Amino acid sequence: MKPETVQSLSTSRRGFLHCLGLAGAGTVLAPHLTLALAESTHRSEQLVRFPEKTDLILRTDRPPQLETPLKYFRQDLTPNEAFYVRWHLEGIPTSVDADRFRLEIDGHVEKPLSLSLAELGSQFERVSLVAVNQCSGNSRSFFEPRVAGGQWKNGAMGNARWTGVRLRDLLDRTKTKAGAVEVAFSGLDRAAMSGTPNFVKALEIEHARDSEVMVAYQMNGTDLPMLNGFPLRLVVPGWYATYWVKALNHIQVLPEKYHGFWMDKAYRIPTSPNGNESPDHLAPETTPINRLSLRSLFVRPEPGEQISSRAPFEIEGIAFDSGTGIQRIEVSTDNGGSWKGARLDQDLGKFSWRRWRFDWKPPSPGKHQLKVRAFNRGGEQQTTTLWNRAGYMRNVIEQTEVKVL
Amino acid sequence: MQARHGRSAGRRGPQPARPRDHQRKTRDLPTPPGCCRQDYFRATWAFAVPLVASLCFLAACGTLFSDVRAATPEVQATNNVRSITMPHFEPDLPIAPGCDEYLVVCVSCHSPRYVTMQPLFPQRQWEETVDKMVKVYGAQMDPAQRASIVQYLVATHGPNSAPATAGDEDSDFTSAARPSSRPETGPSLSLAAQDQGRLRQVERGDELFKQNCAGCHGATGRGDGVVAQVLLRKPKNLASTRFSMSFLSQVLWNGKRGTAMPSWRGLAHPDLEALSAYVLTLHTAVQPDQPSKEALTHGNQVFQKNCAQCHGERGDGKGPTATTLLPEPASFKLKQPDFDYVLQVVSEGIPGTAMPSWKNQLSQSDLQALAGFVRSLFEPR
Numbered sequence: 001m002k003p004e005t006v007q008s009l010s011t012s013r014r015g016f017l018h019c020l021g022l023a024g025a026g027t028v029l030a031p032h033l034t035l036a037l038a039e040s041t042h043r044s045e046q047l048v049r050f051p052e053k054t055d056l057i058l059r060t061d062r063p064p065q066l067e068t069p070l071k072y073f074r075q076d077l078t079p080n081e082a083f084y085v086r087w088h089l090e091g092i093p094t095s096v097d098a099d100r101f102r103l104e105i106d107g108h109v110e111k112p113l114s115l116s117l118a119e120l121g122s123q124f125e126r127v128s129l130v131a132v133n134q135c136s137g138n139s140r141s142f143f144e145p146r147v148a149g150g151q152w153k154n155g156a157m158g159n160a161r162w163t164g165v166r167l168r169d170l171l172d173r174t175k176t177k178a179g180a181v182e183v184a185f186s187g188l189d190r191a192a193m194s195g196t197p198n199f200v201k202a203l204e205i206e207h208a209r210d211s212e213v214m215v216a217y218q219m220n221g222t223d224l225p226m227l228n229g230f231p232l233r234l235v236v237p238g239w240y241a242t243y244w245v246k247a248l249n250h251i252q253v254l255p256e257k258y259h260g261f262w263m264d265k266a267y268r269i270p271t272s273p274n275g276n277e278s279p280d281h282l283a284p285e286t287t288p289i290n291r292l293s294l295r296s297l298f299v300r301p302e303p304g305e306q307i308s309s310r311a312p313f314e315i316e317g318i319a320f321d322s323g324t325g326i327q328r329i330e331v332s333t334d335n336g337g338s339w340k341g342a343r344l345d346q347d348l349g350k351f352s353w354r355r356w357r358f359d360w361k362p363p364s365p366g367k368h369q370l371k372v373r374a375f376n377r378g379g380e381q382q383t384t385t386l387w388n389r390a391g392y393m394r395n396v397i398e399q400t401e402v403k404v405l
Numbered sequence: 406m407q408a409r410h411g412r413s414a415g416r417r418g419p420q421p422a423r424p425r426d427h428q429r430k431t432r433d434l435p436t437p438p439g440c441c442r443q444d445y446f447r448a449t450w451a452f453a454v455p456l457v458a459s460l461c462f463l464a465a466c467g468t469l470f471s472d473v474r475a476a477t478p479e480v481q482a483t484n485n486v487r488s489i490t491m492p493h494f495e496p497d498l499p500i501a502p503g504c505d506e507y508l509v510v511c512v513s514c515h516s517p518r519y520v521t522m523q524p525l526f527p528q529r530q531w532e533e534t535v536d537k538m539v540k541v542y543g544a545q546m547d548p549a550q551r552a553s554i555v556q557y558l559v560a561t562h563g564p565n566s567a568p569a570t571a572g573d574e575d576s577d578f579t580s581a582a583r584p585s586s587r588p589e590t591g592p593s594l595s596l597a598a599q600d601q602g603r604l605r606q607v608e609r610g611d612e613l614f615k616q617n618c619a620g621c622h623g624a625t626g627r628g629d630g631v632v633a634q635v636l637l638r639k640p641k642n643l644a645s646t647r648f649s650m651s652f653l654s655q656v657l658w659n660g661k662r663g664t665a666m667p668s669w670r671g672l673a674h675p676d677l678e679a680l681s682a683y684v685l686t687l688h689t690a691v692q693p694d695q696p697s698k699e700a701l702t703h704g705n706q707v708f709q710k711n712c713a714q715c716h717g718e719r720g721d722g723k724g725p726t727a728t729t730l731l732p733e734p735a736s737f738k739l740k741q742p743d744f745d746y747v748l749q750v751v752s753e754g755i756p757g758t759a760m761p762s763w764k765n766q767l768s769q770s771d772l773q774a775l776a777g778f779v780r781s782l783f784e785p786r
Contacts, residue, residue: 051489195543
């Protein structure tokens, strides 16, 4: 993008294009300038209130894409009303009769099931775990070159306690036939146009039966909000949220691999390491997106936050991976010159995010560049660059600027 | 893994049926005094089941199914329906060539905001995106519309896009004027003259309707498809109004700007004719007698005083303020709403449009006279 674009857009009255133009143009400039520009556009974000939700950042309204403001990540469990929202098809369920709702489980099974919510709650063991739910495209707006799709910052994720039943227990009850290969999942959402493919996701049978995948009827101890999938949601711990089918009402066991748009064409990543490719050399092969990449993020200071040089400041953030476990977090307060270990808060479970803290005494007033990187128990660490055509799995080492007064 | 799962063997399973605070937002029945909620609903069921059965029987006998359905207490008989109403935050759109095509092709499936949130892309990338909408998601457009839409996207979200003239992107709601270009006249569609030919058209139209229209208009065309609930401007109840062929032709060809009704010019002409033939069969209501001359005069007075500003003196939808409104005011020459439907719309207004509620301004006799007059303007063609 040419620098003059910045000029023409910065004089525009239209706040939103202004924002996009600056963020896009800034990335060819020095990284710290990008941050400063991004920060200056922060105000143009619109907060809106949807049913059963608190003020969330509006990305789009129909079907809704609503982002969680960063401040909520100061809590270990993201409140239901602040949990981000993302639907694909326009016909989202706006009315559910909980008495008449049935979860159908059929396909390659001896005994198909049609379960009411009451049956689901009384006939199967109740299980619970804390897990991060993160959209595949979380942080997409930070990719350069920019890519199309929901223009999320870091708030298309949340951490919640999910309570429900093991998918394995449901499948056992249906007496899955020998030779089952995959299990397909779909919910109550429908498209406006008959040509639009229904939203169906699939997991391999071994994964579906691993005792971790669950059908959740509660989120943080209460019913799920309608916009997060009331009354049932598939929980696939450690996997990107595209598999966490909302308003889940159909589970189909298949004797072959599932083929459908949302598995074969959409939500695919390059097979190259970390899903990386370049705009000039797109990866020849892709595979369905799967496990969460290792990442660590700043929660405080927030972008643009000003702190005092007279008192120590506790830098705080979160880190997670797909379940291997965070081993250590390192923070740099001198733009990557040196790194020191951060403290880890208690472990809430291997699929939860882990809070980290780092006490910092700012050495001098002025602007400081902070960075954070995570290492997991599998020996993985974060990288400095990542790009792919769909803007998925962003997990580069985060940087934020803080102004010390 | 299992060890990580918390157990609470002594606890009951989920209580999804428990009335909770969200019930304030649901379609609650008032609880009669001295009656606990649960008992009340149990009692409701006791009479509801036989009532539903008998109503179904009546429906099967060919009585007015729509009215019966409206009276069916099945929704009221459950105390556990959880409902939400979706808000709308549509952006004001920049005016540029192709805006009309964008409005009648793209916003059926997604808010215009889906585009306004995107970064600036070069033409090639917008072309790929538009083609993906057609090939992957089944968007309906012909090559000329595709070209116009790409032109619009490049103009407003291209690398050299100029600041738009439409105003503030942050405004919550699309209320501003749109380009006032009149939509093109649709193709000349005709219905088969012979009964058998017409029957075939209707059958084909039924098939097309289920494929393409039922998502919004519902399987029986009553405007109650699965998508209807999330739309601000509700899909038309096609049983409520008698349409002229020129109206159907124009709407199918151009879509309806300012609503989710797309243009269907991707369909072949015989299919558009079949769809029209089918839609005409959805309107079956028997109409009241032609009003008296006095009533028409009265209705005309009410109309000229209150309605002509938008709908035009002659009711053709071309009043002085019409060009500033989206969706455009109805032309009563092209369609004839049922008497009761006029009463309903005039009393309640149409949410998301410029049509207000008149129930506090007009008397009952004004309303009745107005409805008769509006219906008299129809010119079936």
